[in-house]
Amino acid sequence: xxxxxxxxxxxxxxxxxxxxxxxxxxxxxxxxxxxxxxxxxxxxxxxxxxxxxxxxxxxxxxxxxxxxxxxxxxxxxxxxxxxxxxxxxxxxxxxxxxxxxxxxxxxxxxxxxxxxxxxxxxxxxxxxxxxxxxxxxxxxxxxxxxxxxxxxxxxxxxxxxxxxxxxxxxxxxxxxxxxxxxxxxxxxxxxxxxxxxxxxxxxxxxxxxxxxxxxxxxxxxxxxxxxxxxxxxxxxxxxxxxxxxxxxxxxxxxxxxxxxxxxxxxxxxxxxxxxxxxxxxxxxxxxxxxxxxxxxxxxxxxxxxxxxxxxxxxxxxxxxxxxxxxxxxxxxxxxxxxxxxxxxxxxxxxxxxxxxxxxxxxxxxxxxxxxxxxxxxxxxxxxxxxxxxxxxxxxxxxxxxxxxxxxxxxxxxxxxxxxxxxxxxxxxxxxxxx
Amino acid sequence: xxxxxxxxxxxxxxxxxxxxxxxxxxxxxxxxxxxxxxxxxxxxxxxxxxxxxxxxxxxxxxxxxxxxxxxxxxxxxxxxxxxxxxxxxxxxxxxxxxxxxxxxxxxxxxxxxxxxxxxxxxxxxxxxxxxxxxxxxxxxxxxxxxxxxxxxxxxxxxxxxxxxxxxxxxxxxxxxxxxxxxxxxxxxxxxxxxxxxxxxxxxxxxxxxxxxxxxxxxxxxxxxxxxxxxxxxxxxxxxxxxxxxxxxxxxxxxxxxxxxxxxxxxxxxxxxxxxxxxxxxxxxxxxxxxxxxxxxxxxxxxxxxxxxxxxxxxxxxxxxxxxxxxxxxxxxxxxxxxxxxxxxxxxxxxxxxxxxxxxxxxxxxxxxxxxxxxxxxxxxxxxxxxxxxxxxxxxxxxxxxxxxxxxxxxxxxxxxxxxxxxxxxxxxxxxxxx
Numbered sequence: 006x007x008x009x010x011x012x013x014x015x016x017x018x019x020x021x022x023x024x025x026x027x028x029x030x031x032x033x034x035x036x037x038x039x040x041x042x043x044x045x046x047x048x049x050x051x052x053x054x055x056x057x058x059x060x061x062x063x064x065x066x067x068x069x070x071x072x073x074x075x076x077x078x079x080x081x082x083x084x085x086x087x088x089x090x091x092x093x094x095x096x097x098x099x100x101x102x103x104x105x106x107x108x109x110x111x112x113x114x115x116x117x118x119x120x121x122x123x124x125x126x127x128x129x130x131x132x133x134x135x136x137x138x139x140x141x142x143x144x145x146x147x148x149x150x151x152x153x154x155x156x157x158x159x160x161x162x163x164x165x166x167x168x169x170x171x172x173x174x175x176x177x178x179x180x181x182x183x184x185x186x187x188x189x190x191x192x193x194x195x196x197x198x199x200x201x202x203x204x205x206x207x208x209x210x211x212x213x214x215x216x217x218x219x220x221x222x223x224x225x226x227x228x229x230x231x232x233x234x235x236x237x238x239x240x241x242x243x244x245x246x247x248x249x250x251x252x253x254x255x256x257x258x259x260x261x262x263x264x265x266x267x268x269x270x271x272x273x274x275x276x277x278x279x280x281x282x283x284x285x286x287x288x289x290x291x292x293x294x295x296x297x298x299x300x301x302x303x304x305x306x307x308x309x310x311x312x313x314x315x316x317x318x319x320x321x322x323x324x325x326x327x328x329x330x331x332x333x334x335x336x337x338x339x340x341x342x343x344x345x346x347x348x349x350x351x352x353x354x355x356x357x358x359x360x361x362x363x364x365x366x367x368x369x370x371x372x373x374x375x376x377x378x379x380x381x382x383x384x385x386x387x388x389x390x391x392x393x394x395x396x397x398x399x400x401x402x403x404x405x406x407x408x409x410x411x412x413x414x415x416x417x418x419x420x421x422x423x424x425x426x427x428x429x430x431x432x433x434x435x436x437x438x439x
Numbered sequence: 440x441x442x443x444x445x446x447x448x449x450x451x452x453x454x455x456x457x458x459x460x461x462x463x464x465x466x467x468x469x470x471x472x473x474x475x476x477x478x479x480x481x482x483x484x485x486x487x488x489x490x491x492x493x494x495x496x497x498x499x500x501x502x503x504x505x506x507x508x509x510x511x512x513x514x515x516x517x518x519x520x521x522x523x524x525x526x527x528x529x530x531x532x533x534x535x536x537x538x539x540x541x542x543x544x545x546x547x548x549x550x551x552x553x554x555x556x557x558x559x560x561x562x563x564x565x566x567x568x569x570x571x572x573x574x575x576x577x578x579x580x581x582x583x584x585x586x587x588x589x590x591x592x593x594x595x596x597x598x599x600x601x602x603x604x605x606x607x608x609x610x611x612x613x614x615x616x617x618x619x620x621x622x623x624x625x626x627x628x629x630x631x632x633x634x635x636x637x638x639x640x641x642x643x644x645x646x647x648x649x650x651x652x653x654x655x656x657x658x659x660x661x662x663x664x665x666x667x668x669x670x671x672x673x674x675x676x677x678x679x680x681x682x683x684x685x686x687x688x689x690x691x692x693x694x695x696x697x698x699x700x701x702x703x704x705x706x707x708x709x710x711x712x713x714x715x716x717x718x719x720x721x722x723x724x725x726x727x728x729x730x731x732x733x734x735x736x737x738x739x740x741x742x743x744x745x746x747x748x749x750x751x752x753x754x755x756x757x758x759x760x761x762x763x764x765x766x767x768x769x770x771x772x773x774x775x776x777x778x779x780x781x782x783x784x785x786x787x788x789x790x791x792x793x794x795x796x797x798x799x800x801x802x803x804x805x806x807x808x809x810x811x812x813x814x815x816x817x818x819x820x821x822x823x824x825x826x827x828x829x830x831x832x833x834x835x836x837x838x839x840x841x842x843x844x845x846x847x848x849x850x851x852x853x854x855x856x857x858x859x860x861x862x863x864x865x866x867x868x869x870x871x872x873x
Contacts (some may be wrong), residue, residue, distance in 0.1 A: 385547030
């Protein structure tokens, strides 16, 4: 059993395949359906905006999908990421629990989003695509895709929600440093943007509008496709590299987690860590394993939403997905964890919650920031507000273990650092977060 | 020879001792002298503001100094840091040179400054000190000391230059997140600050004023001492952990550098990487080794300054140090690499330059940012503007190697990331950096 603080792996241990949970589900996943025909969607319906290899992954029942060699080569820039044993944090909490965290914040863009961005950029380039269009809210996904496109030799066009564009200038600069084009959305570049500006010239924008602009951009140009940073099956698939590495690292630590925890917005960060562990549960080898998705109580998709067919965007232009949703017209309040402000949930995560395989918890902003500051002051790293939801849940379970006198093993995903979110910490420290 | 992109070391390879270059110098280092008596300074003169163990290190002729066990334990949070082989960067430059960089930016505070901050906090606590006072300009050092004090259980008081306090709010928030008290300098908390405010109520502050405030704070309270982030011998000593690790990592890579490069402000980052290699040169084993200190052409301490006794601060209150200096009244222009805006140079670095053991180069802001963006677009990481000076020098030497058809091995120190400096990148990308 390792006594190290960081459990590292050599680059030779970067996984060669992504893990596909779909064939291991005990009941089949409900397919996406066409809003008009109510028929399951065929691959051709997605071809205008996604490359065929990603559409195949979206619908694949293969147990694994090979990681392209060139992607694995670039993963070496930051992967395998360390798993930390949070000893100082444990001492602060005075808990018998062992707390581990997977540190996805060490990627050059500061979050796990680069894992899938690189695969998507590569897959598009393989099919002759020259340019990717996407939307970004807080900027994590836009930064990741900008970096991936630059490293893969593609152009990148980011529609950034106007209010973020104005309030988070550093994220915008980061994308431009990586060579991307960034415009505030709504923009005059698309019909969707112009329509909004026509009636609301001062519109602050929304993720829904930005998605409409990026999809229109991709659908209207032969050289361009669209890329999404969460929710879809293929995106979750790419993130399973996180949990696969973590399983090897926990073996080195000589422990198997009782509880695995990830924050939940669209679902890819939670799925990335937990799916490879959930394979053991679904196969019957680890029936007691608990997997916890943590969301903000102000946007309680899993804990307060219903599972039904709903649109992925607010404008109602995407295929219908079977998912936990607050309704595509739901407008989440402006919580600081911008990456968790999504009305829906990944179909795979929703399916597992409905099947009782996973659990969900929701917490308020103030308690989450309290936990984030405790973590920063013992482990040094300042978590992203999104990731801080997982930190807070880890504390709750560690304190419960103390109450019960049980030596639980807890593993959570530190999906991103908070260096672009210090205005939120400022608000918390100044007492203005209720 | 390793084929890995990242050359990592296990935590068991964290060095047990710092390397002290002082006894390996071929001529003795000129001592600090008292400005009034012109006599060499005794330890007692520094006792009001520094703990005795650090004063002993400052004057030590021992070949090594043991690293405290508790400091080594906390180093595990981020050390050993990886050495990267910059393959994508080499391809971009089409050079036969092999380019490596030591990645000190992976520390929780984003720079190498935490290496010495932890030792200083520990050494003060050992002698009963409860609180440290310091100054910070751009905020790198203040962030590092705030984090170190929190992890070591000390209070921290940071006097932050007013103009940075207003323009770099995120650095201030980072320090507060780590639990430090941060005030804009000049402040009303000290006589020095009140004197400035009395005549200049709107003073933007300066590093010189902030140093005066922090020293006055420390000298006036029994529970408080002062901490400095560069220049002094003991600070450079603590940074030698960088070069010691890098030597082991270059052995694993199967190469020995022809050229080692560090950016130069006060000298600790340059010294940290290069001194352990320079030991080989001073001992005669690597006579051809080149060590290059890189500074901004707007603050050319080494390339344009004279070596003479001068004050460390602008107000003329510190002991006189024998160093390359532009004169303590020199006010550097407002370059974006704030950490390199210092009129002097570490006495040890100045001594080595005068002895012909090391070299110095100076470059302009625009060319440095051009190189920084090239680096970010091939290696993913956005360098701090300070570190970008080393990046630029590495490019120059790699291109010279291409011209000469020589397969040089280049190693530079990526001392910090640029995530708090994106406004400078914005200015560069927008064309407003001349």
